[in-house]
Amino acid sequence: MTEKLLHKISRSYLIFALLILIVSAPLFYFLSEKLYIEDADEALILRKNEFLQFSLSQLKETDIPVWNKFNRDIKIKEATQLKNDTIFYNYYYDSLAQENEPYRELNLPITIEGKPYTYSARINLVETEDLMKSVALLFFVIISLLLIGLYIITKRLSLNLWKPFYETLQQIEQFEIDKNNQPKLKETRIEEFNRLNQSIEKLIDRNTSIYHSQREFIENAAHELQTPLAVFQAKIDTLIQSAEFSEEQYKMLSSLNDSVSRLNRLNKNLLLLSKMENDSYNEKQTINLNEAIEKHFDFFAEQAKSKNLTIKTELKETVAVKSNPVLAEILISNLFLNAIRHNVSDGQVLVTLSNHSLTFSNTGQPQPLVADKLFNRFSKSNPSEQGNGLGLAIIKKIADLNNWKISYSFSNNLHSFLVTF
Amino acid sequence: MKLLLIEDEKELAESIISCLTGNGFVCEWASNSKLAIDKISIYEYDCILLDLMLPDGNGFDILKELKRQNKTEGVIIISAKETLETRIEGFNLGADDYLTKPFHLSELLVRIQALIRRKNFKGNNLVAYNEIEIDILSKTVKVKGKKIDLTKKEIDLLLYLIGNENKVLSKSAIAEHLSGDMADMLDNHDFVYAHIKNLKNKLKDAGCSDYIKTVYGLGYKWQND
Numbered sequence: 202m203t204e205k206l207l208h209k210i211s212r213s214y215l216i217f218a219l220l221i222l223i224v225s226a227p228l229f230y231f232l233s234e235k236l237y238i239e240d241a242d243e244a245l246i247l248r249k250n251e252f253l254q255f256s257l258s259q260l261k262e263t264d265i266p267v268w269n270k271f272n273r274d275i276k277i278k279e280a281t282q283l284k285n286d287t288i289f290y291n292y293y294y295d296s297l298a299q300e301n302e303p304y305r306e307l308n309l310p311i312t313i314e315g316k317p318y319t320y321s322a323r324i325n326l327v328e329t330e331d332l333m334k335s336v337a338l339l340f341f342v343i344i345s346l347l348l349i350g351l352y353i354i355t356k357r358l359s360l361n362l363w364k365p366f367y368e369t370l371q372q373i374e375q376f377e378i379d380k381n382n383q384p385k386l387k388e389t390r391i392e393e394f395n396r397l398n399q400s401i402e403k404l405i406d407r408n409t410s411i412y413h414s415q416r417e418f419i420e421n422a423a424h425e426l427q428t429p430l431a432v433f434q435a436k437i438d439t440l441i442q443s444a445e446f447s448e449e450q451y452k453m454l455s456s457l458n459d460s461v462s463r464l465n466r467l468n469k470n471l472l473l474l475s476k477m478e479n480d481s482y483n484e485k486q487t488i489n490l491n492e493a494i495e496k497h498f499d500f501f502a503e504q505a506k507s508k509n510l511t512i513k514t515e516l517k518e519t520v521a522v523k524s525n526p527v528l529a530e531i532l533i534s535n536l537f538l539n540a541i542r543h544n545v546s547d548g549q550v551l552v553t554l555s556n557h558s559l560t561f562s563n564t565g566q567p568q569p570l571v572a573d574k575l576f577n578r579f580s581k582s583n584p585s586e587q588g589n590g591l592g593l594a595i596i597k598k599i600a601d602l603n604n605w606k607i608s609y610s611f612s613n614n615l616h617s618f619l620v621t622f
Numbered sequence: 623m624k625l626l627l628i629e630d631e632k633e634l635a636e637s638i639i640s641c642l643t644g645n646g647f648v649c650e651w652a653s654n655s656k657l658a659i660d661k662i663s664i665y666e667y668d669c670i671l672l673d674l675m676l677p678d679g680n681g682f683d684i685l686k687e688l689k690r691q692n693k694t695e696g697v698i699i700i701s702a703k704e705t706l707e708t709r710i711e712g713f714n715l716g717a718d719d720y721l722t723k724p725f726h727l728s729e730l731l732v733r734i735q736a737l738i739r740r741k742n743f744k745g746n747n748l749v750a751y752n753e754i755e756i757d758i759l760s761k762t763v764k765v766k767g768k769k770i771d772l773t774k775k776e777i778d779l780l781l782y783l784i785g786n787e788n789k790v791l792s793k794s795a796i797a798e799h800l801s802g803d804m805a806d807m808l809d810n811h812d813f814v815y816a817h818i819k820n821l822k823n824k825l826k827d828a829g830c831s832d833y834i835k836t837v838y839g840l841g842y843k844w845q846n847d
Contacts, residue, residue, distance in 0.1 A: 427702035428631050431724035435637035438727040441790050441840070442644070451790075451839030458794045458840075462808070465724055469704075469806055481705070500804045507812035527706060534807050542809065 207363065211355045218347050222340055230336045237332075238305065241324045242288055245307040248275065248322050249286070253311075262314045274324065280317035283310045291323065303328060365389035369398055376405065378412050379478055420475040423468050430468065434461050463589070470591040473531070474578070477598050482525040485603075490520045490554055493533055501537045510541060511549040520554055522622050524603045532599045535592045536561040536618055543616070551615070562617040569611030576607070596620075623738060624648045624666070628658040628684065629673040629700070638671070641727040642734070655679040659687050667695045668741070669734050672717070674701040674708065685715035696737040700725070726795040732785040751784050752846065753830055765828035775800060776821045783834065783844040792841040818842055 252275065260268065265277050286309045292301045306323040365387065372384035384405065386398040437457055446454065476482065494516060505512055522529070540550045540563035548564035574580040576597035579590040596618070600607040605622040625647050629635045635651050642649045650665075652658035655676045662670070662684070670688075674681035681699065688695060698719040699712045709720050718737050721730060739747055739758065747758040755764040756777065763772050763780065772780065782799050783791070793814045798805040800817065822834050835843045 424702065427723055428634070431702070432631060432633045432637070434724035435634050435641075435727055438795070439637045439640055441792065442641070448839040451837060455792055455794070455840045458792045459811075461724065462794050462798070466806055466809070476705075497804060500801060500807075503813045504808075504810060506816065507810060534804070538807055538809070 207355055207359045211351060214351050214355075215348070218344070218351070222344055226336060226340050229340075230333060233336070234332060237327065241305045241326060242307075244324055245288065245305060245322050249307055249309060249320065252320065252322075257311060257313070260313050262316060265313070265318070275320070275322045277311070277313070278319045278321050280310065281308070281319050283308055283319055285310075290326075293323070302326075362391070365391065365394045366397070369394070369401065373401060378408060381480075383409065416475055416478055419471055420479070423472040423475065426464075426468050430461060430465055434458075434465075437461065467589040467591065470589060470595060474591065474595060474598060477528070477595075477602060482528050482602065484525055485523045486526055487521050488524055488526055488529050490522055490529070490533075490559060491516050491518055493526075493529055494552065494554065496530070497534060497537070501534075501541060504538070505541050505544075505550065508541070508544055509547050510544055512552070513549065514552045514554075516552070516554040517556060520556055520559075522603070524599075528599045528602065532596055532620070533559075535596050536620075539563075539592055539596075539618070540616075557621060559620045559622075560617055562615040564614060565616050567614065570609065570616065572609050575609055623668045624650070625669050625671065625734070626650050626652060626658070626661055626665075626667045626695075627671045628652045628655070628676070628681070629671065630654060630675075630677050631673075637727065638730065641731065645731060647734075653677075655681070655684055658684055662688060662693060662695075663691065668738055670695050670697045671730075671734075672697055672699050674699060674703055674712075682711065682715055685712070685717060689716055694741075696741045698730075698733055698737060700730070726792075726798065728782070728786045728789060728791055728795050729799055732782050732799070735785045736781075749781060749784065751787075751833075754780075754784070754825075756781060756784075765825065765830045768828060770824055770828045772821070772824060775817060776824070779817055779821055783842070787844050787846070790837050790840060790843050794841075796841060814841075 260277075269276050286307065288305065288307045291304050291306045293304055294300075295302045303326040304323040305326055306321060309320040311318050311320045369384075369386055372386060376382065376384050384401075386402055389395055389398070437454060441454055494514070498512075498514075502512055524532075536559075537550075537552075540552075540561045543565045544550065544563050545565060551560070551562040553560040553562070576593050578594040580593075597607055599605075600620055603622065605620050608619050608621075610617045610619065623646065625642060627635055627638055627642075627649055629638070629651070630653050632653070635653070639649045639651060650661060650667075652661050655678050658672075658676075672681045672684060681701070685697065688697070696719075697717045698721060699717045700721045700723060701708065702723040704722040712720055718740070719733050721733060739749070749756040749758065753766045755767075756762075757764075758781075761774060761777055763770050763777060779796070779800060782796065793811040794808075796814045796818075797808055797811040800814070801808055818834060822832070825834075826832065831846070833844050833846055835845050837843050
């Protein structure tokens with residue numbers, strides 16, 4: 202599962218912050234409680250020392266009720282078994298608050314006029330409950346502030362810091378090597394992004410130039426081949442006329458002839474492909490597909506005769522599409538020829554034209570073709586077959602140029618090529 | 623008949639010249655556009671075969687020069703370029719026909735013949751061969767004065783065969799001729815046999831001699847024995 206970079210970062214921040222807070226909250230609670238109690242104990246001891254130093258020597262037995270009457274927190278009580286100072290927790294009922302309040306209490310045995318008494322001083326403590334509440338509240342506020350802060354910061358980071366990154370990403374996503382839309386990556390103020398952009402630019406430049414030189418190579422090669430092919434053809438023609446040959450020799454000449462025309466076809470198809478890639482056929486017109494199919498129908502009917510094929514057409518009239526007229530004709534011719542070439546004797550070809558699709562179905566080999574490489578250049582389902590393996594690549598390219606879809610299917614022993622526009 | 627071949631590829635030029643000379647044409651050769659323009663200015667030709675890509679210039683410039691000099695020679699462009707644009711530009715500049723390389727010499731020959739027929743056209747456009755008479759404009763064929771019923775394709779085939787009299791024609795050359803613009807699409811030449819058979823039968827039925835000979839292993843030949 203993938204997630205956005207920013208989500209990942211903010212989530213890590215969040216988890217860290219929460220962990221720290223969860224661990225530190227009890228720590229904070231115990232620490233503050235300890236400090237508070239230490240402070241209370243110190244105050245009790247200070248009061249005790251004050252009492253021992255200043256009050257005890259002047260205190261008389263008769264003063265005790267008066268003392269107790271006016272001192273709420275330091276009382277002089279009956280002697281107990283106490284031998285030393287003791288500090289402990291105790292609860293007293295507070296009549297004002299009407300509840301038990303926690304106290305820290307210091308008891309100490311004293312002697313007044315020779316008689317033993319107990320000195321008892323106490324300090325009211327904050328209730329644990331209240332302390333926990335305040336700590337929780339404090340931490341809630343801190344977490345909220347932290348989260349809001351993190352959210353705002355990451356949001357701002359996404360808008361500013363990562364902006365060049367997303368721009369670059371978008372540019373690369375739109376980049377297609379066979380189209381002339383070289384991405385323009387902006388200079389940023391972040392070193393890493395600059396490095397990224399530079400590397401991408403270098404990579405794209407390199408690939409584009411390789412792609413171009415390869416395309417150029419195919420085009421040049423095809424062009425350069427035309428002259429020797431023309432010479433080859435002319436020489437064969439001259440040779441054929443030069444003497445009487447035996448049947449065997451004529452057969453050889455005939456096969457030479459066929460090879461030249463096959464080479465020539467291959468060459469022309471390669472040229473056509475590279476021209477299409479060079480956008481040489483970008484001029485589009487409205488074409489009536491019905492007419493385009495009927496234009497060369499006789500030619501294909503003638504080609505179908507040798508296999509004794511039945512050609513059925515179901516053409517809806519006036520199906521107008523936008524395309525380059527030359528390419529539309531090539532598309533139809535290639536589909537037609539494909540349906541005839543890969544057919545069996547006494548088979549059939551069915552051409553269906555509707556408002557949004559054109560289908561060529563034909564009988565042929567009983568198994569479906571392997572669909573995934575069907576439209577690749579030079580991919581032949583049967584290497585011994587006629588044809589140069591470029592027909593379907595050309596069909597695909599033309600469909601692509603017109604934003605049409607081409608698909609292959611096999612059912613009822615019919616191989617179908619469907620063009621949707 | 624005098625022809626000028628403007629073509630820089632020596633090997634190809636030699637083959638074309640030898641083919642045309644064998645068919646009674648006087649053929650001159652210019653291997654670059656300067657030489658071609660010199661020749662055009664001095665001599666008159668019945669037909670000019672023009673390659674578009676020349677070492678010292680574009681074939682279109684020669685067409686322009688012809689126009690400038692008010693020359694009316696028929697021009698057949700023979701070029702490896704085959705885009706619609708170059709064709710249209712060629713025709714606009716006054717070319718009469720356009721043949722894409724590579725081509726069969728037999729095809730070139732019938733194109734030249736057709737062009738010269740059109741240029742010398744005086745009221746009627748007839749091709750006669752012994753008892754056969756073909757009217758190209760009305761697309762009718764007569765054998766011994768009697769009209770016979772041939773399809774357009776068969777007339778085309780007949781003209782092609784007669785135009786290449788005594789030459790061995792391969793099935794592929796015939797197929798490409800009959801297919802015209804669609805020739806590039808061909809990968810099967812079997813249909814030629816059917817056309818030849820039909821034509822042969824129709825001519826025979828009309829009492830015509832059997833001129834169409836089968837060259838086993840390769841194709842056919844029009845021959846008067």
